[in-house]
Amino acid sequence: MSVPRGSTSCKRDAKVAVRKPGKRKGTYRTEVKTFGATTSQIHELIGYLNAENVSFIVMETTSDYWKPYYFLMKEEQLPVILVNAKRERNIPGRKTGVNAATWLAELAAHNLLAASFIPPEPIRHLRDLTRARSAVAHDRTKVYQRLEKFLESSGIKLSSVASSLTGVSSRHMLDALVAGERDPQVLADLSIRKMRRKIPELIDALEGRFTEHHASAVQLHLHHIDTLDEQLQILNQMITEAMQSFDQACQALGTMPGIGEQTAQLIIAEIGVDMNVFADAAHLASWAGVCPGQNESAGRQRSSHTRGGNVYLRAALGTAALAAIKHKDSFLATRFRRLYLRRGGSRALVAVEHTIIGAIWHLLASGEVFKELGPDYYDQRCQR
Incomplete structure (x- = not known):
């Protein structure tokens, strides 16, 4: 299922492609239909999908237009997942709504799509x-x-x-x-x-x-x-x-340098408190967009940028990092100063954001409070 991207028709309808077995063994055919975006029309779509006995539904994100489709399907307990439109559109030539819907169905049939993170209500x-x-x-x-x-x-x-x-x-x-x-x-x-x-x-x-x-x-x-x-x-x-339901997690985040009450609230609102949805701290950092980009060709590393990530989370991490490096007698401030000399201020700040989001994952996963490593952490590690 696909909502055309970059078009005013996103508000009005969605293209739905159902992949069915063909007449010959090992072949498939795709049936494409258009359904409106009102609640009654979405219920009509749900009835059509139930009648076709679909086993798996894939929907791409397009602004906020996916929300009425997704949440109504979830209420009806349909097997629907949301995927990032950018990832499935890397191959050129499939930019229209019909082609995108057909392409989504083919990718889903070969299990080549990863579900996006949708937090609980x-x-x-x-x-x-x-x-x-x-x-x-x-x-x-x-x-x-x-x-x-x-x-x-x-x-x-x-x-x-x-x-x-x-x-x-x-x-x-x-x-x-x-x-x-x-x-x-x-x-x-x-x-x-x-x-x-x-x-x-x-x-x-x-x-x-x-x-x-x-x-x-x-x-x-x-x-x-x-x-x-x-x-x-x-x-x-x-x-x-x-x-109130997340008070314990908010207090745990508040023990970290640079994270105040409002920053902690924003972080919890963006990533939730259940860290099982992220495999580890590195996956959360990548999702947040604070990992260094990778651009390697013929064994040579080329200049690259961090991915966009969640803009609200990035803003909160930036605020936390700027506040944390002002605590001169802290590990984060020392890390910033060490990297600043070699990599510059912008990259050093992103590295501090990466450290903060990694610590956040461990705090929420274990329920522990932040343990300050101290400004002399690197000196002590070198002496071991």
Whole structure:
């Protein structure tokens, strides 16, 4: 079964190829039909597959359009697996929906396809929430960037003095500007804590041509930010409730350097807590996309890149790695510094991500907590 990739018809229908024995022994014929994507039409498809007594169903991933087909078939307990469309399309000439469906049936008949990882329902629900939180946080950052650019047109250079517009002091000044205050001295005096050391710089930065037009636009941006903040609070509460079943795993991940509560939640939402779905830590690292690429020809290793992997998991691992290398007296920071000298910062950071995901697999598989090897681990190993 195949949903055509790269086409608007993905939303409307799917091409289904059923491979049947031919009239002569050892031959096969393929029957291709088209079914719609609505729930009633998918039930019609399920009835057709049951009538044909199919023994195995293969479906390729295409955006999110595979989900209604897959989950309804799972509810009906059909033998369906999901495969990566990129892997089965390496051979050219089979790019249309009909050809792809026929090709899938042939590959499945020869057992040449590996099933994709589909987490259980509680993990899928948690994943929906964590990804929604990431999207809202990204939108919030984009709004702050638009606000910063808009302030440039009014001559207000607050972002050149304050490290971020997200701070409490910056918000007090922006609210005062919207309320009608224009005196730079009064605005700068609204700063608190460490920002008060920068009052002379703030006075210069807050002197501009801020008009009522600018006030109205800034108010809209701030209202948008407040709305996104409320959504983040709601999502955080929903994620906390959904994480209650995985509290032990979350605490185990929290013992690792660089992994905070939100990072641990995101990692669990992407890979789950059952490590039996991954053969070992190396398979999980490869699935996550933090393994070095392999490009060898005639015995010579050529430059290659890491695969794409799970973008949400990669982002979480990158955040964890950047935070971990700041712990100077840790094994991960030492590993980064050693590799940085020979391989550069980017490759050293990917190596730290690889180490982190490997440790995560062992933590979740064994239920143990992280054991810090220490910054002198390599020195001790050389002395053995």
